[in-house]
Amino acid sequence: MTSPAAATSTDATAPAKSHYVILDGLRGVAALMVVAFHLFEAHAGGSPHKQIINHGYLAVDFFFLLSGFVVAYAYDDRWGGMSQWAFYKRRLVRLQPMIVVGTLIGAALLGLQHWSLFPKLETVTALQLLGIILLGVMMIPMAPSAEPRGWGEIYPLNGPQWSLFYEYVANILYAVGLRKLSNRWLGALVAVAAVALVGLLVMGPRGDVVGGWALDAQGVRIGLSRVMFPFFAGVLLMRLGKRIKVRNAFAVCSLLLVLALSLPRFGGTERLWINGLYEAACVILLFPLIVAIGAGEKDADGPSVRIARFFGDLSYPLYITHYPLIYIYTGWVVDRKVGPAQGAMVGAGVFVLAVTIAYACLKLLDEPARRWLARRVLARA
Template identity: 50%
Template sequence: MNFSASQLATKPHYPILDGLRGVAAVMVVFFHIFEIFSGGDHTKQFINHGYLAVDFFFLLSGFVIGHAYNDRWGQMSLKQFFKRRLIRLHPMIIMGMTIGALCFYFSASQKLFPLVADTSFWKLGIVMLLGYLLLPVTIPMDIRGWQEMYPLNGPAWSLFFEYIANLVYALVLRKASTKVLAVLTFLSAAWLIYYTVTSTGGDVIGGWSINAEQLKIGFTRLAFPFLAGLLLHKIFSPIKLSNAFFWCSILVIAILSVPRIGGHHYLWQNGIYDATAIIILFPLVVYLGASGSIKNKITKKCCTFLGELSYPVYMVHFPITYVFYAWVVNNNVPLEQAWPIGLMVFVVSIALAYLCLKLYDMPLRKWLIKRGIHD
């Protein structure tokens, strides 16, 4: 059976959740800008737990996908579902890889990115085309030296796992009962706690390489948040909450900004914090955010702007950050001197994301929806 785009029109969003996704995306940009000044020591990282934004995104994804699609499967085919997800996600994947390729040689640094200068144009082109298809690069094909599955745009690793989550949802999880989801969520939470407490780093940082250890981290980070998001949507019963966007934004910023706990000697303490944030605090934020309502125009505009910008800024900021990293390392620039350029990186990332949103992503998605939603 065929259904038109109007029959499968996008449901109303939870505007506060959209806004919170934008808040977390902005925190990721700040986290990455400051990361180069930690010298690879996570205990010295400013906005220390910014990496947990990815786990928050996975939780939001599970909740929102449950909201958007759980009651549509009598009207929508698997093919239509995958088309809709590709239209929503893939244009910015392509744009992020393109920007990554354009910025690539500007990020040359023998100390930091030792493979960049010697990478040929043809190899760069192959890696870019693989990135367009979201096909991960194996370690022998690395062109930067960080062993990333997407060396032109590192954060795309989370989209690799997002696509896997979408596939598993469409084929299996959409049919799961609340009890089955609850059991799977509990088991994934238990594994997450075990991993974070026993991991050699005392955190959930990782997931961006195609090797056994990094894939284990990636699937560990994906499993609980996505399952918990689906479960939370199934059992969701809202409460009345005033100023939900403000208070939830404060919570997100605070959770991601907490300094490293336990130092090098008590890594398990930070592992407990990571697990607590993912298993308890983030679901609480999503529950409160989904319960809240917006009663003034300023908050509504803020949530709309942040929600629309969240995905583009996440997908375009890191190619620029690579160049910033190389400049800092090549010239041995301390934070005290580098902060104006770091601020410029932030501003340029926001501006570029906005331009990509308005001039590329939204028009292209609109066109694709008109052309591609039919079977």
């Protein structure tokens, strides 16, 4: 039987288990870096070599690693009394409310995005918009030919939703059978996924992992390559019990993560493979090290950890609701030819607004919706 406390929990972790507060906080740090990356990206003119926070997109790969770790911690020992469908319901309750909210915010702000950067938006009818909303809330990806923005996004109202699509793919693979793999076979799978990721990074056309949001062969390859290694490496890391205890773990891990995402792009325009090697080292070596340090202490306390807990709660709403504002900001920057210095005040305002919207969504929509759904959907045996 599912206990009432477990049924109404708004987190993946069962109430009887303690939380990895530092890992929650690191998720928040990564989400803040994503927002900053997207704001600076508006000034890069589409060139990765002009980006200021050069590797900010790797935060998504860090999210996948954390997700694998937390899913294994929360569910590995519960399969004796839990069906696959019960697992899917729990993941839907955890993730789907904010996907719906992010889609609706994207639809509500579409009218403010009629910049020259998005000329196709002028032709979108109310009926088409309704169809796009329904596809978005149901997590059905759009084909490039039907996408109204011209960026090839599978979720054009809220671009970052593509990573939740692959999050669901990884969760399904875990539940269907990969959870049953021994550590040895899981390690073999992770090793093969690491080779595929290195191949993409070193031999690919960009020397980075940017992509995954398009429904074409290259987009699917990038999306699967980006999720398979970190998610299942997170599962394996949890199972192996590798933990590293250091003082001020949250500060140390945050510094390592911010530096990894912010260092200059390596190799220039001629030797893209060098940047690929750097990003492979981040995803395959550094990020698991950061998680091992962050997992070294559960239920820590102190001012920095209380901050970590706050941004951990905020991280998912912030990640899944900020990008409609980025569409508006990017269109303004491109149309008005605004430089980073000129746009600093507006960019800072967008950053604060994104955090404010995320917090309001967390408290007014996400947490109440998850509690309601948990009582209705999860409270039965």
